[in-house]
Amino acid sequence: MTKECLFCAIVAGTEPASLVYQDEIVSAFLTIGPVNPGHLLVIPNQHAAFLSDMDEETGAHLFTISTRLARVLRQSGLRCEGINLFLADREAAFQEIFHVHMHVFPRFSGDNFTISADWSVKPSRAELDRIALQIRQGAVK
Ligand SMILES: [Zn+2]
Secondary structure, three states: OOOOOHHHHHHHOOOOOOEEEEOOOEEEEEOOOOOOOOOEEEEEOOOOOOHHHOOHHHHHHHHHHHHHHHHHHHOOOOOOOEEEEEEOOOHHHOOOOOOOOEEEEEEOOOOOOOOOOOOOOOOOHHHHHHHHHHHHOOOOO
16 A cells, blocks of 8 residues: 555545445445446555556456446446446556556446547558567567
8 A cells, every 4th residue: 555545545444435346356436537327446455556566366356356347337227338448557548546447337328438539540461460570579478
């Protein structure tokens, strides 16, 4: 736990949160800034600012619980025609709280959530293959 981390304080119980799930590895609670009602954050209980700070077993469990909570949201009676899972790692990706968190939130047609990108640019197969090679030659083991 770090002194000024809001999410560590939620895990410690010194800051309020509307918890929906907690075990020895992760906690899930409603965000105070929801895209839609039922918008959850799933976090590791142990502080990890970024993905690279979190061990893989914790990350796997975080994803398992996120997918289970997505199923629960669909069955909850809340308006939910679809689900987004969203994890922002570092400021350039819009991370604002520096304790890893997976957003799990209901979607429905006509809601106000958008992702803005130019999807029209289609790289050539040669360019895709070049990038794939670059990634394969990276440090993934
Ligand atoms: Zn923290």
